[in-house]
Amino acid sequence: MRDTFAMENTRHNDRYESKKKKTFIELSRGGFLFIVALLLFVIAAVALLVFNFAVCSPDESQKAEKKIQDHDEVYNLSMALTTSTYSPDKSSPKYAQDLRLPRSIIPISYDIVLLPLLSGENFTSTGEVAIKIKILESCKNVTLHSNTLSIVWNDSQIQKLDNDDKPFENISIKNQYFVEDKQFLVLETSKELEENSYYVVKLQFSGMIKDNLQGFYKSSYKENSETKWLASTQFQSTDARRAFPCFDEPNLKAKFKLSLGRPNEMKTLSNMPIEKTVLFTDKLKYTEGYVWDIYQESVPMSSYLVAFVICDFERKSNGNNFAVWSRKDASRSLNYALSVGPRALAFLEEFFNIKYPLPKTDMIAIPDFSSGAMENWGLITFRETAMLYEPGVSAIGKKITVAAVICHEIAHQWFGNLVTPSWWSDLWLNEGFATYMEDICLDHLEPTWKSKDLFVANELHSVFGLDALSSSHKISIEVSNPDQINEIFDMISYSKGASVIRSMESFLTLDVFKRGLTNYLNQFKYQSATQDDLWSALTLEAQKSGIFDDTMSVKEIMDGGTLQTGFPYITVTRNYETNEAYLEQRRFILMDTKSSEVDKKSIKRNEKEALWWVPITYTTKTDLEFDNTKPSHWMKAEKNITIENIAQSSDWLLLNIQVTGFYRVNYDIINWKLIINHLNNPxxxxxxxxxNRAQLIDDAMNLARADLLDYTTALDVTKYLSHERDYVPWKTALNNLLYIDSMLIRMPDYDKMKKYLTSRIENIYNRLQFEDTGDVLTMLNRYQILKAACHLGMKDCVTNAIIKFHTWVHEANPDINNPISPNFKFVVYCTAIKHGDNEEWDFAWNRLLNATAPSEKEILIQALGCSREHWILSRYLERTIAENGPIRKQDTFRVFSSVSNNVWSQSIAFNFIKENWNRLKTHFGSLYLSNLNYLIKLSTKKLTDRNQLEALKNFDDKEVQEGRIIKQAIESVEANIAWLEKNYKNIIKWLDENTE
Incomplete structure (x- = not known):
C-alpha cells in the first residue's frame, strides 16, 4: 500500500469503534427478579465458555478471563436474525492484550456469496461463507474474526468432510458468541474437532456498507449532475473481517472463490477473472434486476488481499489481460497508467525471474480511498490522484508520482502477495521492498529521471528527520492490535525500510541481491515468511558468490538496522600527518529537548549504547570515485576503527558514496573547510x-540542529548554492534552509534570513524563470525555485504569479480555459491567494467545486490554505468538516496540511482541532483516532510557542496521548523551542557577517 500524501503517512490507519443499539424496556418487579436470576445463570455459563474457549489455544495468555459481548449493530436485512446481546463494560480496554487467533485451525479455502444493495437510505450487504478448515490440534471450538457484522446464529453449521471434500457428519454448535475486544467470533462445538481432519464452517451474515473507507464501503461521484454510487474494499490490515467472517491474519492463506451480486447495469471486479455470469435464485435471495458474477477460484493468498468493486466505470485495456478503470468523466486520464502498468509488470517479472502468477491485472481509480493505493492481488485499487494523469492539466511531478505508485503496487504482487510477512511486525518487508523497487522500476522505465538521485531526497532524507527522534521505532517491531498495526504504516516501514534495503543491495551487489530474492520468493511462494528467512536466502547466495566468507551473514549486518531504533552518525577525525582517519559511531538524535547541559549528560549516560554494522565507502579530491559503492571497510558493530592511507593531507575526504549507507557523517573542521572550498569553486x-552534494548539505545542517557541528560551518556549506543548478541538492537545501526560515519568520531579525535566502536563489531563479521548458528534472527544479522565490516575496516572482492568476480570472469560461501551465499552477494559485483577499479565494473555491480532474482539485485544495486572512482560513476549515460538504474525507488532511504549512496560520489549524474535537471524531467515525493523530501532527510541526506545547501535552483524549504519533509531535515542538532558544543569536550573527 502506498500513500502519496506526505509519507508521514496518511496510510490510513483505520480505526475501530463499537456502537450499541439502546433498547428501553419497562419491567415489573417480578420481571426484574427474573432477569437477576437469568444474569446469575449467564455469569455461570460465561465461566464455562471461557474454560472451553481456552481449549483451542496453545497460548497460555489466552486462558485469561474474557469479556463476552455481542457485536455493535444488529440489522434485519430481509433475514430473520437471532442474536443474544450482552451489555458492554465501558471501562474495559479497547483491545485485549493478545489478539492472535489460536493456532489449532488453519483455513484452506473460502466460498463467499455476497449480495450488496446499493440503493435506498441504508446500503446493506447480505452474505454467506463456507470455509474449509484443517484441524492441526484437537479442540472444541472454531475461532475466527468478525467485526461490525451480524451473524444469523440459527443457520451456522459445521460439517466434517470426507476424503472427497463431501460433508458426511454434522457437528452441532453448542454456543456462539463474540469476544468484542478481540474481534473474535467463537463457535463452540458439542464434540471435539479431530486433529488432521477437515471441516467446513458455514455462516450467514449481514452488514452495513458505510462511507468509512474501510472494509466493504461505499463511494460516490457526480456525473451529469447525477449522484453515482459504487462499493469497494480496503482490507489492509485487519478489515476483511468487516466484509465477511474470516481468519484475518496474513499468514493464514487460503484460496478464495467469490460470487458477487450486482444490478444488471453495473459491473463487478475482483482478484480473479469472472468465470460466468448467471441469474441465481438458490443463493441468498433473488433480487429483481440483479445477476451473479461468479469468479474463478484464486491462488492461496492472505485475507487482506481479497478485493472486489461494484461500479459503473469505463475500462481501457492493452488487449493483454491488463486493464485500467475509472469513472467515465476521468477516463481520458487513464492512458498514462495504461502505458506504465504493463511495462512495469514485464520488467518486474524479469527482475524477480518469476512469472506473474495471476491471469489478469486490473487497476482502478476510486473517488474515495483512504490511502494512495492498495496492492490487492490482480485488482489494484488507487486514489484517483495516484493513478490518473492528464497531459496539459496535471503537473510533471504528478507524472512521476503516478509512475512511482504503479511500480510500488505492482512490485507488491511478488513481494507481499506471493510471499507475505508472517505477521505485521515485518510489515516493512512488504512496504520497504515495494518502496525500494520504485527506484529500480522507474530507473528502467524513465532513465532520464535519475530516480536513484531522487531517492536520496525523497525517501532517505525525509525519513532521517523522523528516525532522528527519540520517539522513533524499530523497523521490525512487535504489534498486537489494529491500532498498533496501523501506526507502523509510516515512513520508518516505507522509507527507512527501502533505504536499508538499498544499502544491502549495494554491499551485496545487484546481481547477488537479485538471485537471493528470486531464491527466497521461490522457496516461500504462496506462503508467509519472516525477515530471517530473507536473510538466510541472501546469505547463502552471498557466500556462494564469494561476496561473503563463511564468517559473515546478512542477518548479523541487517539486524542492527531493523531491530534497533534510529541510525548512526560517523565522526571522522583525520591525522593529516599520517594520512589516517579515526572513525567513531554514535546514535544520531536530532536534539535533546532538555535545555540544561546537566540533563543532556544524564540522558546520554542512561541511554543504552547502540552500535551498527556500517559499510564504509569513501572518495577523495584526487580519486573522485562516485560509481563504486562496494564497501572498502566495515564498522562491525564496533565503536571505532582506524583506516590507514585514506587521503593525502591536502585532499578533502568524503564518506558514504552516493549515500548508499544509512548514516550521517561528521568531519573535523579542517576537512569541512576543504570540502567547502571545493564547493565554492563554480x-x-x-x-x-x-x-553527495545534497548529503553534505543535509548532514551539515542536521548535525548543527543536533548540536554536533557549529552553525557557522553548516551555513558555510550552503554558500556555494549561488552557482548550484541541479534539482536534488536544491531540494535538500531548501528543505533545510526553509526550516530555519520558519523558525525565524516571527523574529525581529527575519529580514536578514530573507535576504540571505534571496541571494542564494537569485541566480537559479533568473536562469529558470516562468519558462515551461527543459527536461523533467529541470521542470521539477523550476517549480521548487519559483515556490521558494514567491514565498520570500521576490518582486518579479510575485508579480508574474499575480498577473497569470488574473489572466485566468478574466477568461470567459475559466473552468474550461486555464492559461496557466500545469507546472506553475500551485505557485501561481498560492501566491495570488496569499497576496489577495476574499475575491481571489472565492474564485479558486468555485473552481474547486467545478473541477473534474483529480490533479486540479488536489492543487486547488492545497492552494486555498495559502491565504493570510485568518477568518478565510477558519471558514475553509469549517467547510472541510461540514456535513455533506464538498471536501471528501480523504482530502481533509490536505486542507489541514495546507493551512499548517502557512507558518502564520498554523495555530489556527491547531486551535480549530482543539475546539472542534468532538465534531472531528464524528466526521471521521471509526477512523477518527489515527486520522486525528495525524491532523495534530500536521498542525503543530512548526510551532514554537510554549503555551501551545502545553496545550498539546494536555490534549484531552487519553487514546490520542497514548499514541506514538502524538509523542513524535510533542518531541518535534519541544525541539523547535529548544532550537530557537539555543541557535537564534548565533545564526543572526552569521547572517550579519555573510549578507551585504
Whole structure:
C-alpha cells in the first residue's frame, strides 16, 4: 500500500469503534427478579465458555478471563436474525492484550456469496461463507474474526468432510458468541474437532456498507449532475473481517472463490477473472434486476488481499489481460497508467525471474480511498490522484508520482502477495521492498529521471528527520492490535525500510541481491515468511558468490538496522600527518529537548549504547570515485576503527558514496573547510556527485540542529548554492534552509534570513524563470525555485504569479480555459491567494467545486490554505468538516496540511482541532483516532510557542496521548523551542557577517 500524501503517512490507519443499539424496556418487579436470576445463570455459563474457549489455544495468555459481548449493530436485512446481546463494560480496554487467533485451525479455502444493495437510505450487504478448515490440534471450538457484522446464529453449521471434500457428519454448535475486544467470533462445538481432519464452517451474515473507507464501503461521484454510487474494499490490515467472517491474519492463506451480486447495469471486479455470469435464485435471495458474477477460484493468498468493486466505470485495456478503470468523466486520464502498468509488470517479472502468477491485472481509480493505493492481488485499487494523469492539466511531478505508485503496487504482487510477512511486525518487508523497487522500476522505465538521485531526497532524507527522534521505532517491531498495526504504516516501514534495503543491495551487489530474492520468493511462494528467512536466502547466495566468507551473514549486518531504533552518525577525525582517519559511531538524535547541559549528560549516560554494522565507502579530491559503492571497510558493530592511507593531507575526504549507507557523517573542521572550498569553486563543485552534494548539505545542517557541528560551518556549506543548478541538492537545501526560515519568520531579525535566502536563489531563479521548458528534472527544479522565490516575496516572482492568476480570472469560461501551465499552477494559485483577499479565494473555491480532474482539485485544495486572512482560513476549515460538504474525507488532511504549512496560520489549524474535537471524531467515525493523530501532527510541526506545547501535552483524549504519533509531535515542538532558544543569536550573527 502506498500513500502519496506526505509519507508521514496518511496510510490510513483505520480505526475501530463499537456502537450499541439502546433498547428501553419497562419491567415489573417480578420481571426484574427474573432477569437477576437469568444474569446469575449467564455469569455461570460465561465461566464455562471461557474454560472451553481456552481449549483451542496453545497460548497460555489466552486462558485469561474474557469479556463476552455481542457485536455493535444488529440489522434485519430481509433475514430473520437471532442474536443474544450482552451489555458492554465501558471501562474495559479497547483491545485485549493478545489478539492472535489460536493456532489449532488453519483455513484452506473460502466460498463467499455476497449480495450488496446499493440503493435506498441504508446500503446493506447480505452474505454467506463456507470455509474449509484443517484441524492441526484437537479442540472444541472454531475461532475466527468478525467485526461490525451480524451473524444469523440459527443457520451456522459445521460439517466434517470426507476424503472427497463431501460433508458426511454434522457437528452441532453448542454456543456462539463474540469476544468484542478481540474481534473474535467463537463457535463452540458439542464434540471435539479431530486433529488432521477437515471441516467446513458455514455462516450467514449481514452488514452495513458505510462511507468509512474501510472494509466493504461505499463511494460516490457526480456525473451529469447525477449522484453515482459504487462499493469497494480496503482490507489492509485487519478489515476483511468487516466484509465477511474470516481468519484475518496474513499468514493464514487460503484460496478464495467469490460470487458477487450486482444490478444488471453495473459491473463487478475482483482478484480473479469472472468465470460466468448467471441469474441465481438458490443463493441468498433473488433480487429483481440483479445477476451473479461468479469468479474463478484464486491462488492461496492472505485475507487482506481479497478485493472486489461494484461500479459503473469505463475500462481501457492493452488487449493483454491488463486493464485500467475509472469513472467515465476521468477516463481520458487513464492512458498514462495504461502505458506504465504493463511495462512495469514485464520488467518486474524479469527482475524477480518469476512469472506473474495471476491471469489478469486490473487497476482502478476510486473517488474515495483512504490511502494512495492498495496492492490487492490482480485488482489494484488507487486514489484517483495516484493513478490518473492528464497531459496539459496535471503537473510533471504528478507524472512521476503516478509512475512511482504503479511500480510500488505492482512490485507488491511478488513481494507481499506471493510471499507475505508472517505477521505485521515485518510489515516493512512488504512496504520497504515495494518502496525500494520504485527506484529500480522507474530507473528502467524513465532513465532520464535519475530516480536513484531522487531517492536520496525523497525517501532517505525525509525519513532521517523522523528516525532522528527519540520517539522513533524499530523497523521490525512487535504489534498486537489494529491500532498498533496501523501506526507502523509510516515512513520508518516505507522509507527507512527501502533505504536499508538499498544499502544491502549495494554491499551485496545487484546481481547477488537479485538471485537471493528470486531464491527466497521461490522457496516461500504462496506462503508467509519472516525477515530471517530473507536473510538466510541472501546469505547463502552471498557466500556462494564469494561476496561473503563463511564468517559473515546478512542477518548479523541487517539486524542492527531493523531491530534497533534510529541510525548512526560517523565522526571522522583525520591525522593529516599520517594520512589516517579515526572513525567513531554514535546514535544520531536530532536534539535533546532538555535545555540544561546537566540533563543532556544524564540522558546520554542512561541511554543504552547502540552500535551498527556500517559499510564504509569513501572518495577523495584526487580519486573522485562516485560509481563504486562496494564497501572498502566495515564498522562491525564496533565503536571505532582506524583506516590507514585514506587521503593525502591536502585532499578533502568524503564518506558514504552516493549515500548508499544509512548514516550521517561528521568531519573535523579542517576537512569541512576543504570540502567547502571545493564547493565554492563554480567550475569544480559538480565533480562531487549531486547525491553527495545534497548529503553534505543535509548532514551539515542536521548535525548543527543536533548540536554536533557549529552553525557557522553548516551555513558555510550552503554558500556555494549561488552557482548550484541541479534539482536534488536544491531540494535538500531548501528543505533545510526553509526550516530555519520558519523558525525565524516571527523574529525581529527575519529580514536578514530573507535576504540571505534571496541571494542564494537569485541566480537559479533568473536562469529558470516562468519558462515551461527543459527536461523533467529541470521542470521539477523550476517549480521548487519559483515556490521558494514567491514565498520570500521576490518582486518579479510575485508579480508574474499575480498577473497569470488574473489572466485566468478574466477568461470567459475559466473552468474550461486555464492559461496557466500545469507546472506553475500551485505557485501561481498560492501566491495570488496569499497576496489577495476574499475575491481571489472565492474564485479558486468555485473552481474547486467545478473541477473534474483529480490533479486540479488536489492543487486547488492545497492552494486555498495559502491565504493570510485568518477568518478565510477558519471558514475553509469549517467547510472541510461540514456535513455533506464538498471536501471528501480523504482530502481533509490536505486542507489541514495546507493551512499548517502557512507558518502564520498554523495555530489556527491547531486551535480549530482543539475546539472542534468532538465534531472531528464524528466526521471521521471509526477512523477518527489515527486520522486525528495525524491532523495534530500536521498542525503543530512548526510551532514554537510554549503555551501551545502545553496545550498539546494536555490534549484531552487519553487514546490520542497514548499514541506514538502524538509523542513524535510533542518531541518535534519541544525541539523547535529548544532550537530557537539555543541557535537564534548565533545564526543572526552569521547572517550579519555573510549578507551585504
Amino acid at each position: 567550475r569544480r563543485y559538480h565533480e562531487i556527485s549531486q547525491s
